[in-house]
Amino acid sequence: MRAKLRRRSFLAGTxxxxxPMPAIAQxxxxxxxxxxxxxxxxxxxxxxxxxxxxxxxxxxxNMLAGRKVELMVGDTGxxxxxxxxxxxxxxxxxxxxxxxxxxxxFELLAISDYVAAHKTPILSxxxxxxxxxxxxxxxxxxxxxxxxxxxxxxxxxxxxELKYKSVITISEDFAFGYEQMGGFQRVFEDAGxxxxxxxxxxxxxxxxxxxxxxxxxxxxxxxGFAGSNPLKFMKQYKDAGATLPVLGGGTAGDxxxxxxxxxxxxxxxxxxxxxxxLDTPVNKQFIAGMVRDTGAIPGLYAAGxxxxxxxxxxxxxxxxxxxDDKEALIKAMRAVxxxxxxxxxxxxxxxxxxxxxxxxxxxxxxxxxxxxxxIKTYQNVSQFWTFDEKWFLAQPVYSRDYPPLKS
Amino acid sequence: xxxWLILSVNSVxxxxxxxxxxxxxxxxxxxxRIPNLTHGSMFMLGAYFGVTCIAWGFGFWTAAVAxxxxxxxxxxxxxxxxxxxxxxxxxxxxxxxxxxxxxxADVCLMQWGGDPISVETPPALRGATAVFGLAFPTYRLAIxxxxxxxxxxxxLLMDRTRLGAMIRAAVDDPAMARVVGxxxxxxxxxxFALGAGLAGFAGVIGGPILSVYPGLDQDMLPLALVVVIxxxxxxxxxxxxxxxxxxxxxxxxxxxFPELAYVVLFLPMLIVLVVRPQGLFGRVTL
Numbered sequence: 001m002r003a004k005l006r007r008r009s010f011l012a013g014t015x016x017x018x019x020p021m022p023a024i025a026q027x028x029x030x031x032x033x034x035x036x037x038x039x040x041x042x043x044x045x046x047x048x049x050x051x052x053x054x055x056x057x058x059x060x061x062n063m064l065a066g067r068k069v070e071l072m073v074g075d076t077g078x079x080x081x082x083x084x085x086x087x088x089x090x091x092x093x094x095x096x097x098x099x100x101x102x103x104x105x106f107e108l109l110a111i112s113d114y115v116a117a118h119k120t121p122i123l124s125x126x127x128x129x130x131x132x133x134x135x136x137x138x139x140x141x142x143x144x145x146x147x148x149x150x151x152x153x154x155x156x157x158x159x160x161e162l163k164y165k166s167v168i169t170i171s172e173d174f175a176f177g178y179e180q181m182g183g184f185q186r187v188f189e190d191a192g193x194x195x196x197x198x199x200x201x202x203x204x205x206x207x208x209x210x211x212x213x214x215x216x217x218x219x220x221x222x223x224g225f226a227g228s229n230p231l232k233f234m235k236q237y238k239d240a241g242a243t244l245p246v247l248g249g250g251t252a253g254d255x256x257x258x259x260x261x262x263x264x265x266x267x268x269x270x271x272x273x274x275x276x277x278l279d280t281p282v283n284k285q286f287i288a289g290m291v292r293d294t295g296a297i298p299g300l301y302a303a304g305x306x307x308x309x310x311x312x313x314x315x316x317x318x319x320x321x322x323x324d325d326k327e328a329l330i331k332a333m334r335a336v337x338x339x340x341x342x343x344x345x346x347x348x349x350x351x352x353x354x355x356x357x358x359x360x361x362x363x364x365x366x367x368x369x370x371x372x373x374x375i376k377t378y379q380n381v382s383q384f385w386t387f388d389e390k391w392f393l394a395q396p397v398y399s400r401d402y403p404p405l406k407s
Numbered sequence: 408x409x410x411w412l413i414l415s416v417n418s419v420x421x422x423x424x425x426x427x428x429x430x431x432x433x434x435x436x437x438x439x440r441i442p443n444l445t446h447g448s449m450f451m452l453g454a455y456f457g458v459t460c461i462a463w464g465f466g467f468w469t470a471a472v473a474x475x476x477x478x479x480x481x482x483x484x485x486x487x488x489x490x491x492x493x494x495x496x497x498x499x500x501x502x503x504x505x506x507x508x509x510x511x512a513d514v515c516l517m518q519w520g521g522d523p524i525s526v527e528t529p530p531a532l533r534g535a536t537a538v539f540g541l542a543f544p545t546y547r548l549a550i551x552x553x554x555x556x557x558x559x560x561x562x563l564l565m566d567r568t569r570l571g572a573m574i575r576a577a578v579d580d581p582a583m584a585r586v587v588g589x590x591x592x593x594x595x596x597x598x599f600a601l602g603a604g605l606a607g608f609a610g611v612i613g614g615p616i617l618s619v620y621p622g623l624d625q626d627m628l629p630l631a632l633v634v635v636i637x638x639x640x641x642x643x644x645x646x647x648x649x650x651x652x653x654x655x656x657x658x659x660x661x662x663x664f665p666e667l668a669y670v671v672l673f674l675p676m677l678i679v680l681v682v683r684p685q686g687l688f689g690r691v692t693l
Contacts, residue, residue, distance in 0.1 A: 039513060041622030044521030201661065202668050204626045206617055207421055210661040213413045228523030228620035235525060236616065239544035240413075241535045260523050260618075296522075 029068040030316065030323055033090035034305075035076050035083060035101035035111075042078040044227060045103050045301040048256055049125070052302030053100060055289045056309030065316035076102055080110035087111040091118050097323040100308050102126060103301070105175055112137050119326040121333055123308040125301065129179050129397050132353035132383060139326070141333050141352045143311055143343075144304045145273050145383065147176050148183020148398060150250045151224070152385035153358045153378040154271035155184045158247055159191035161376065162269075164219040166194045167247075170211055170233075171224030173200035173400075180224040180249050182398025187385060195405060208233050212240045220244055226251035231260055238264035245269070253363060256299025258370045261363070265370065268363040274303040274343045275359040277372050286342045303342040311336050344377075355382045412541060414658045420547040422654030423554030424616070427609035428627060429634040429646045430561060431602025437578045437641015437689075438598050441497050444504040445485070446606055447628030448511035453478045453607025454619040455519050458526060467529040467611075475608030482603025486596045494592070508624060516621050526614030546615055553612060554650075557605070561643055574598060578641040633676045639689020648687055 037046030072094045074086030090096045098121040105128035127147040158164045171177030185195045253270030290298040315332035337347035346356030358381045361372040384392045453474040460470035493499045535542035565571035577584040638649025660671030
């Protein structure tokens, strides 16, 4: 029944679009397709993405730049094939004007060429470096950042402010882990530090203790875990009696995990593009809305989608609400520069990747609750950090063995 | 040197947890001849039940037992009303358990949300205890003790009671057991409930180490499979031995051959399947 109705309204929609009446085209709603994950292990982030998007649209009464907004949600199931199917549905059946999501790099890579061929702007959270570096997609916009974008400032902070000389890194055995730790290693070693060892537990590791037993003889441990793994890792780390300070990336100390962490996470220092303690009007409003709707402090997935909504809104204002000219729309998106957003001020580089603040935070206990306290803000952080762009792109992408360990 | 000692003790504690998980799996496998693919879901469901019980104000141990009973009841219902109707159709039963595992995962996601939930370690067992001059998490040592108690209780049940004798008879030769008047189908329900309950109990016991999150079921199921194939299905001694073998393989493999963590874990399973399909102590071939 539902499919029938949809098909009929789809036919009606295409018929209307075929008529040469631009005024009607302007009155039809802007369609945003959200690719998210609602089942399986990635669902935690996926649900937060949907919550962030919903809150944004609620805050704007479903109106952007004078046009009504329709949100189409596709559940990718957290796998590349499902992502491809849902992307096709959104673009070919629902005729969406832009896509928010998907969450994971392997989902994004499965549809990158397809959405580019259909000239659909895509605002993703997936952090794969080469999407905005060596294999750029002209319709890609990323307001959250690359895998290494948080880790490069974190390495700078670890070497220069915390005065650490040597570290061991530990992160999941997949591209996001490699890219995070590659970025950390390059900047840390340029500043005179030494990465002694890099450990890669499989994504599914029920017990980290065999790895934790190897973490010794250095100044600190750098972890790049994501999803529910940071929770498990910190708990087992503390249980094993390990005492070295722990640093981490955005997902490793995500603010959405604050309600799940225990006291074992106190003292964790992480670098993230989003911090719930950022004191700006928009962030305050965003957090209040999320606490009201979901009962918890939001993290980077919800914030990322809220910010994507703001990018879409600003771009639509530039084009006067017009979404038919996709070239103009993506150009307007990449030209967006906002002073106040949940992640503070940001703009985009010519690859469509964000240039914005990275917050170094310490996890503390405040009034009996866990909270993040920003100890340093790096402003205008680019995916290339302080490196020359040409030089950076001439190097191989960060990987499991690149940069290599120095003995 | 210390590293190896830490790994050894940790291997034993992981083995203990795996035994709690896989003992029921092995019994179900041995008796009903099906790998119960909902077993990981029972583990996860137990963990979530435990979380809810703790949130209601029950103590950790009460919550663990209550969760075990709750999951046992759930297992009995599934056996009695679903698997029973497919008696004899092993392939259909396996597919049903697979389908159920996805359904349980979805319902858990809806009920408890996608956020990982951590389970507090019982206060008395927090901190570390010195063993051989090295500090070990007290709770992990307690798991060894729990596993030993459960192993002893199961052994008594299987070896010293009438029910145990009937189960052993049905594992060895179900047709003959029926002939001598054992109601094998009742045993199916009992063993399925027992296995599910043990897995649910293990889910709560594992909670303080693993935490609870969507996907926990799929993380644990392969471990139970490896244990049972290595040790041999239908045999308590087999799951005990298999658990510790996997505990050691897992811990030492990840340190010595980090790139091959999964190969180290699954290669022995493959070899056992080819060379000795009934497993190290198995009573039944696959």
